[in-house]
Amino acid sequence: MAVKTIEWRAGSVRMIDQRLLPGREVIRTYRDYRRVAEAIRTMVIRGAPAIGVAAAMGVALAIRGTSGQRARARFERAANLLKATRPTAVNLAWAVDRMGRVFEASLALDAAHLYRRMRDEAIAIYQEDLAANRMLGRHGAALLTSPASVLTHCNAGALATAGYGTALGVIRAACEDGKEVRVFADETRPFLQGSRLTAWELRKDRIPVTIIADSMAASVLRAGQVDCVIVGTDRTAANGDVANKVGTYPLAVLARRHHVPFYVAAPLSSIDLECANGDQIPIEQRPSTELTEFGGKPIAPKGVEVFNPAFDVTPAELVTAIITERGIAYPPFDESLATLKRPR
Amino acid sequence: MAVKTIEWRAGSVRMIDQRLLPGREVIRTYRDYRRVAEAIRTMVIRGAPAIGVAAAMGVALAIRGTSGQRARARFERAANLLKATRPTAVNLAWAVDRMGRVFEASLALDAAHLYRRMRDEAIAIYQEDLAANRMLGRHGAALLTSPASVLTHCNAGALATAGYGTALGVIRAACEDGKEVRVFADETRPFLQGSRLTAWELRKDRIPVTIIADSMAASVLRAGQVDCVIVGTDRTAANGDVANKVGTYPLAVLARRHHVPFYVAAPLSSIDLECANGDQIPIEQRPSTELTEFGGKPIAPKGVEVFNPAFDVTPAELVTAIITERGIAYPPFDESLATLKRPR
Numbered sequence: 160m161a162v163k164t165i166e167w168r169a170g171s172v173r174m175i176d177q178r179l180l181p182g183r184e185v186i187r188t189y190r191d192y193r194r195v196a197e198a199i200r201t202m203v204i205r206g207a208p209a210i211g212v213a214a215a216m217g218v219a220l221a222i223r224g225t226s227g228q229r230a231r232a233r234f235e236r237a238a239n240l241l242k243a244t245r246p247t248a249v250n251l252a253w254a255v256d257r258m259g260r261v262f263e264a265s266l267a268l269d270a271a272h273l274y275r276r277m278r279d280e281a282i283a284i285y286q287e288d289l290a291a292n293r294m295l296g297r298h299g300a301a302l303l304t305s306p307a308s309v310l311t312h313c314n315a316g317a318l319a320t321a322g323y324g325t326a327l328g329v330i331r332a333a334c335e336d337g338k339e340v341r342v343f344a345d346e347t348r349p350f351l352q353g354s355r356l357t358a359w360e361l362r363k364d365r366i367p368v369t370i371i372a373d374s375m376a377a378s379v380l381r382a383g384q385v386d387c388v389i390v391g392t393d394r395t396a397a398n399g400d401v402a403n404k405v406g407t408y409p410l411a412v413l414a415r416r417h418h419v420p421f422y423v424a425a426p427l428s429s430i431d432l433e434c435a436n437g438d439q440i441p442i443e444q445r446p447s448t449e450l451t452e453f454g455g456k457p458i459a460p461k462g463v464e465v466f467n468p469a470f471d472v473t474p475a476e477l478v479t480a481i482i483t484e485r486g487i488a489y490p491p492f493d494e495s496l497a498t499l500k501r502p503r
Numbered sequence: 504m505a506v507k508t509i510e511w512r513a514g515s516v517r518m519i520d521q522r523l524l525p526g527r528e529v530i531r532t533y534r535d536y537r538r539v540a541e542a543i544r545t546m547v548i549r550g551a552p553a554i555g556v557a558a559a560m561g562v563a564l565a566i567r568g569t570s571g572q573r574a575r576a577r578f579e580r581a582a583n584l585l586k587a588t589r590p591t592a593v594n595l596a597w598a599v600d601r602m603g604r605v606f607e608a609s610l611a612l613d614a615a616h617l618y619r620r621m622r623d624e625a626i627a628i629y630q631e632d633l634a635a636n637r638m639l640g641r642h643g644a645a646l647l648t649s650p651a652s653v654l655t656h657c658n659a660g661a662l663a664t665a666g667y668g669t670a671l672g673v674i675r676a677a678c679e680d681g682k683e684v685r686v687f688a689d690e691t692r693p694f695l696q697g698s699r700l701t702a703w704e705l706r707k708d709r710i711p712v713t714i715i716a717d718s719m720a721a722s723v724l725r726a727g728q729v730d731c732v733i734v735g736t737d738r739t740a741a742n743g744d745v746a747n748k749v750g751t752y753p754l755a756v757l758a759r760r761h762h763v764p765f766y767v768a769a770p771l772s773s774i775d776l777e778c779a780n781g782d783q784i785p786i787e788q789r790p791s792t793e794l795t796e797f798g799g800k801p802i803a804p805k806g807v808e809v810f811n812p813a814f815d816v817t818p819a820e821l822v823t824a825i826i827t828e829r830g831i832a833y834p835p836f837d838e839s840l841a842t843l844k845r846p847r
Contacts, residue, residue, distance in 0.1 A: 348716040354803040374750025406718025459698040
């Protein structure tokens with residue numbers, strides 16, 4: 160895809176404002192980590208791998224011009240702020256903790272060298288995510304027939320990552336192999352990542368896409384129009400329970416009912432072996448205005464009560480396979496995921 | 504509820520424009536049946552029983568000032584136009600056919616008397632629907648515990664009927680009995696009947712309501728926060744297969760998975776014994792702009808493909824009971840529905 164989700168350039172973090180897509184392609188430039196935290200919180204950038212990269216770059220911005228104890232104070236303030244922006248995606252904590260280990264190992268450096276070291280690590284996280292998506296895509300592509308009709312939810316594409324995408328990376332890799340793939344994209348309320356972002360990305364790559372309301376996925380599955388479901392994940396627990404955009408769990412239930420494989424595209428950075436199962440994954444609640452307003456206009460009675468969880472948990476028993484950059488994990492996931500995550 | 508969905512007044516049909524709720528309460532007045540047909544098609548008025556009443560009133564408008572063969576030509580033109588506006592709800596054909604029987608029996612009358620007869624029949628359909636809702640509500644209320652948490656989809660309320668409502672009629676009747684009922688309302692994409700209409704109605708009646716995106720119903724069910732699901736229907740087949748607003752079928756699948764009863768509130772006018780099963784129910788496709796635009800603003804890439812079925816079919820095996828104005832039908836539905844529909 161031609162447009163970059165996020166980029167480090169000339170001492171600043173640049174990202175496309177995903178709230179305005181597909182209507183407008185506006186690039187935001189940040190030099191202050193607090194602005195980066197705000198961008199993550201308000202979903203200028205979203206997608207677990209992408210916000211991991213953004214947080215790492217934010218940390219690099221935060222310690223610029225400092226060293227020693229002043230740098231440590233800055234690092235800690237930034238790490239806490241960035242980690243707290245969105246609780247569900249583990250990539251955020253994963254990236255910040257990785258930056259923290261480099262920081263501790265580099266504390267003897269002067270300000271300029273410390274900054275360079277941290278900046279390089281953030282860029283490495285970006286580049287590794289891109290490479291991981293490519294590898295993950297290659298492994299996943301082998302699962303697709305040709306022709307294949309794939310149903311996806313939310314946006315696990317280039318816009319959710321450093322580039323290329325996880326679920327959409329699998330689709331892209333299959334297309335690169337010459338397979339004929341068409342996609343059903345759930346619009347994904349309330350933020351409409353499916354109709355706004357996934358459809359936009361796929362059309363840029365000339366991959367056929369049909370958008371449906373989330374509630375229509377069941378009709379499409381029932382009509383036998385879907386060969387497999389592929390989704391991303393914000394955090395996958397050690398036992399294979401998958402936290403992902405709300406609406407993923409009902410899709411998995413329906414895929415099972417209609418004997419359609421349910422695949423999760425999960426870079427290792429989103430697999431959290433510290434988390435035994437899905438019950439331990441914190442589920443973010445988003446502002447009620449996401450459901451009561453649209454473009455600032457009211458679409459519900461004033462003051463109505465709202466429940467707006469951003470994610471749900473799909474139990475491992477409904478997951479056919481988890482696709483990672485090191486290969487495909489099958490049940491029992493506690494064993495297969497631990498094996499794939501083992502340092503090599 | 505204080506606001507009237509539809510009303511015959513001074514030789515015209517008046518209805519509240521449901522596209523503008525809850526923001527604005529605008530009453531439309533129609534004296535031409537073609538405007539009534541357009542109002543049904545564009546969803547100024549919606550809900551199977553309500554559009555049945557609207558079509559009956561439209562037929563009365565159509566034949567005004569005519570008699571004999573001129574009246575017949577007018578009747579046929581109006582009947583065809585009105586029946587074609589929305590194919591899934593059987594109430595439309597049911598009401599127009601009932602008007603047709605009265606018309607045939609009254610053809611010897613002069614224009615003034617014919618018109619009065621047809622107008623009175625349309626008003627009778629309106630009043631009978633209101634009475635049926637009340638009775639249906641009474642029967643259904645017995646199924647609810649106190650306190651009860653009810654999940655509903657779309658709007659099967661006063662706004663979908665002559666007044667009072669079917670699914671919401673059950674909730675209203677339970678509240679009138681002093682039961683403590685709270686409601687989860689799916690927002691119901693793309694038209695947002697849940698957040699715009701159901702929430703608005705229930706708040707007017709001070710019944711506690713929480714709105715959720717359609718994709719969040721699974722989370723609420725899984726968390727054990729729902730005692731039963733109650734929905735309306737646009738057409739229920741002889742075997743108990745239920746056509747209703749798209750998103751009903753996945754709800755039924757999830758209710759079953761979580762051992763939650765799934766009830767359908769179905770006035771007899773929406774039960775179509777001529778239809779053996781759900782496969783024979785035509786499913787209306789709505790314009791793609793319902794998914795690609797919001798308030799005239801694009802929310803998807805230009806020219807993207809869209810699949811927008813307005814309804815889905817829930818197989819009878821997932822339905823716990825069907826609530827009618829003559830009592831509650833349990834499986835096997837082919838027997839219980841036929842018994843309830845039998846003329847008395």
